[in-house]
Amino acid sequence: xxxxxxLKFERPKPxxxxxxxxxxxxxxxxxxxxxxxxxxxxxxxxxIAPASV
Numbered sequence: 001x002x003x004x005x006x007l008k009f010e011r012p013k014p015x016x017x018x019x020x021x022x023x024x025x026x027x028x029x030x031x032x033x034x035x036x037x038x039x040x041x042x043x044x045x046x047x048i049a050p051a052s053v
């Protein structure tokens with residue numbers, strides 16, 4: 001028996017989305033900037049700001 005005239009209903013394969021190649025360095029840079037800001041604020045209050053009561 002020949003199945004050439006039979007329609008086969010199949011789900012389409014999901015397409016691969018183009019994602020950024022390396023999201024890690026950007027995330028690491030954000031964490032580096034946040035931690036540097038925290039260190040700078042701490043250093044300001046530790047060494048530069050006038051002592052309060």
